Amino acid sequence: MSIGAIIVAGGKGLRAGGETPKQLQMLGHSRVFEWAVAAFEAHASISKIVVVVPHGEISNYKAILSETIDVVEGGTTRTASVRNGIDALAMTPEDTVLIHDAARPGLDAEIIDSLIAALQTADAAAPALAVVDALKRQSGTTLKSEDRSNLYRIQTPQAFRIGDISKALSDTSVSYVDDLEAVEALGLKVVLVAGQERLAKITYPGDLERMEQMIAPRAAMPRIGNGFDVHAFADGDGVTLCGVLIPHTKKLSGHSDADVAWHALTDAILGAAALGDIGDHFPPSDAQWRGVDSAIFLRHAIKITRDAGYNLASCDLTVICEAPKVGPHRLKMRERTAEITGLPLDAISVKATTTEKLGFTGRREGIAAMASAVLSPI
Numbered sequence: 543m544s545i546g547a548i549i550v551a552g553g554k555g556l557r558a559g560g561e562t563p564k565q566l567q568m569l570g571h572s573r574v575f576e577w578a579v580a581a582f583e584a585h586a587s588i589s590k591i592v593v594v595v596p597h598g599e600i601s602n603y604k605a606i607l608s609e610t611i612d613v614v615e616g617g618t619t620r621t622a623s624v625r626n627g628i629d630a631l632a633m634t635p636e637d638t639v640l641i642h643d644a645a646r647p648g649l650d651a652e653i654i655d656s657l658i659a660a661l662q663t664a665d666a667a668a669p670a671l672a673v674v675d676a677l678k679r680q681s682g683t684t685l686k687s688e689d690r691s692n693l694y695r696i697q698t699p700q701a702f703r704i705g706d707i708s709k710a711l712s713d714t715s716v717s718y719v720d721d722l723e724a725v726e727a728l729g730l731k732v733v734l735v736a737g738q739e740r741l742a743k744i745t746y747p748g749d750l751e752r753m754e755q756m757i758a759p760r761a762a763m764p765r766i767g768n769g770f771d772v773h774a775f776a777d778g779d780g781v782t783l784c785g786v787l788i789p790h791t792k793k794l795s796g797h798s799d800a801d802v803a804w805h806a807l808t809d810a811i812l813g814a815a816a817l818g819d820i821g822d823h824f825p826p827s828d829a830q831w832r833g834v835d836s837a838i839f840l841r842h843a844i845k846i847t848r849d850a851g852y853n854l855a856s857c858d859l860t861v862i863c864e865a866p867k868v869g870p871h872r873l874k875m876r877e878r879t880a881e882i883t884g885l886p887l888d889a890i891s892v893k894a895t896t897t898e899k900l901g902f903t904g905r906r907e908g909i910a911a912m913a914s915a916v917l918s919p920i
């Protein structure tokens with residue numbers, strides 16, 4: 543079963559204020575609709591994404607989005623817009639689709655996961671929040687309390703099988719408040735999953751500022767990662783640390799050129815962006831990495847963290863061994879790290895220590911290295 547995602551950005555969205563439709567207004571480092579696109583893009587289970595845009599806007603949206611995202615024009619009703627999205631997905635009736643409002647930027651993997659899980663046992667699923675405020679019905683000057691049990695605020699994405707939602711939306715002249723309403727007549731089994739306040743829709747002036755406080759501070763925070771690595775000595779005549787060959791009575795054995803310092807730094811950078819570790823990207827079992835310069839790994843870590851929206855801001859490395867003496871090579875090691883990372887020299891620290899002859903480093907069996915990296919949002 544494949545899972546597709548449709549982001550409906552078809553509305554004019556001018557109620558939120560300003561001349562620009564709300565889905566195109568900036569929220570932190572991205573436009574409102576890009577947040578949901580990014581959440582779907584980052585999710586491994588989503589195989590295809592379609593963005594449905596207002597009439598005449600295709601090229602504007604395509605200029606913003608990556609080529610892997612399909613952009614199609616919406617129709618005169620929301621129903622017609624969603625239909626266009628479903629057609630563009632070109633998936634089979636058994637496949638699943640998550641239909642999402644572009645004006646709900648607070649989408650994250652947790653919601654996507656819970657919707658996909660819910661469809662294991664249900665025909666449709668949506669995030670929902672219980673109504674907690676007292677509910678009153680006004681008639682004239684009197685108010686009457688309404689029972690709020692079993693009442694929910696429904697959010698998106700809403701998840702369906704393609705076959706069900708296609709059938710429900712066959713008459714594109716009918717407009718529904720949401721896609722769940724469209725399938726009501728089909729008598730499907732619907733499961734509600736826990737919604738989130740940050741998944742709220744941007745509708746009125748002030749919503750954007752509120753959402754910025756909920757989402758953007760998290761995106762604007764610096765990220766910190768740590769890395770640790772060990773390589774054993776073998777017969778040889780020098781070790782490579784931070785790309786610098788240091789003469790020694792041994793070499794380091796293991797993955798690539800066994801540059802234990804840059805391996806720890808690569809892991810620290812990947813860790814700060816939560817992008818896995820060096821072994822995920824460059825499996826030690828893969829022969830093509832045998833003996834290669836570890837600068838390859840470091841460059842790759844910096845590239846993919848930049849793609850994820852972060853720049854390396856500083857790093858701090860500690861090399862742990864009795865020998866060789868690292869001190870005389872520290873400046874060269876920092877300079878070489880600066881060349882690869884593009885950081886200024888004063889943002890790169892290289893330190894060395896021993897373990898007072900204790901443990902494997904103390905017994906001169908190998909070298910350990912620790913690294914910290916700070917990433918700042920672009």
Ligand code: MG
Pocket residue numbers: 771772773796797800801802805
């Ligand atoms: Mg290593």
